[in-house]
Amino acid sequence: MKHAPRPNGYRDAWCGQLTAERSGTAARVSGWVHRRRDHGGLIFIDLRDRSGIVQLVFHPETTPEAHVQAHKLRSEDVLSAAGTVARRDPENVNPNLATGEVELAVTQLEILADADTPPFPLEDASGVDESLRLRHRALDLRRAPMQERIAARHRVIATMREVLNARDFLEIETPYLTRSTPEGARDYLVPARIQPGSVYALPQSPQLFKQLLMVAGFERYYQIARCFRDEDTRADRQPEFTQLDVEMAFVEEDDVLECMEAVMEAVFAREGFAVPPPPWPRMTFAEAVSRFGIDRPDTRFGLELKDLSEPLGQSRFQVFSGALAAGGVIRGINAGARELPRSELDALTELAKQHGAKGLVWAFVQEDRALRSPIAKFLSEPEVAAVIERLEASPGDLLLIVADELTTVGQTLSALRMELGRRFGLIPRERHDILWVVEFPAFFWDEGAQRWDAAHHPFTAPTGDLDDPGSLTSRAYDLVLDGAEIGGGSVRIHRRDVQQRVFELLGIGPEEAQARFGFLLDALRYGAPPHGGIAMGLDRIVAALTRADSIREVIAFPKAASGADPLTGAPAPVDPAQLRELGLRSL
């Protein structure tokens, strides 16, 4: 810590500041008992505050009173201790500690609070049940790795602010109690007491407000914004999460991308995270999906997808020809020379099924360039030769092939590719790949609802002919780090007529559009500048930078994976009187 504490009755220095230069001086420190050791009549306490750890020593002869008190100390007790900074004997120097050359010979000790035995060891919480950690979050957050992650989160936010402030952005807050914004998820609703039967929605993002801020002439806006999305719990989602939300007026894609590259480059540099310098590569959605099966490709390793529809489309193997006849595709990956036992091939088939595929075809290339595979007998020689050629296969290689509808094939092979990458250690740990994915399709046909749906959100500007929705691309972009989407945004529609046509296309009639988004449509009437923006997922970024397994590790008070909060017990029932006031009845 850079700023020494103002001397008071508790302390005049941080624990971590008591280094060798301070030896011989008096100091007072405060903190938590990290560890206590009794040794040859002496009592040693490792005292911890946010800055680090310093060793306190209590001598029975010179300071009997403090020594007696120190006898009572237990882990996590809180104390204030004054004494003299003394050099340790050479054999007791701890080179792993900033304060390892000294100790504080305590003359005066004040115990400020005692602590019960913690419900889990703070030293190593690796095997501890997560709900227990969340239930006692204040204790969990005391642990060094958590302190470091939360501090990293702070630094990331501070760096983002510094770069954007230097570029004339204004930080502006937008409301939390608002009306539904469509980002494709369910809203959290807050019943309104003043208008029984009506609700506020918590924002899924500040999207419409930031667009209004552009109409208002603020030119450059950002916000560290909390967003709320009521999605079915998935492994690493939180009902509320934080975005760096940005919007700029009179910009094209390149302006937003360049600005965000400057922000993220500064963040990565400050955290010592090695990504290649910008400008970062751009890959079209079409290329990402055809090479990696997914729109957030992890490009750190090969095993790319290859199309086999043409050589296998007429195959006697019904699954192949059937998939193609039904408008699907056949794709495969060459997993390289690996001998997998049947049980593991079955496990890969199971994984394929979990991703919606009906099955997985596996084949080993033999020395004579024939295939060893359950379906080998259905394939002609030219078909086998073409597969081997397309997959650039050599004897010994394992080939994995999926035939299905396009999205299913992509998802399945992408999941298999990641699984094999992890299993065979193909993903370099110290290398990071970052890239933009661009030129997304604007709309996709929702078979169930029998209507077009926006791939990003309905405010994203499309390119192309609005009369042919399937052919439109959108002016959207995603930033992908090591296979994770860490940000996304778009150039927006700034013309009212275009916005109205897009609403129509999405099946939102004029009345509904006016009721839900009238405030945006009205604002577009009075001179809206061309504008665009982006939102960066702060939780995911910090998790990547700190190599945390889950975003819950970088949020001070997250919900559990189930969406519930073991700390406060939320969500919780309320008093019937409170419900009555809101015009609600419990079920």
Ligand code: ASP
């Ligand atoms: N509102 C979008 C989101 O939250 C981001 C953006 O378009 O700027 O994903």
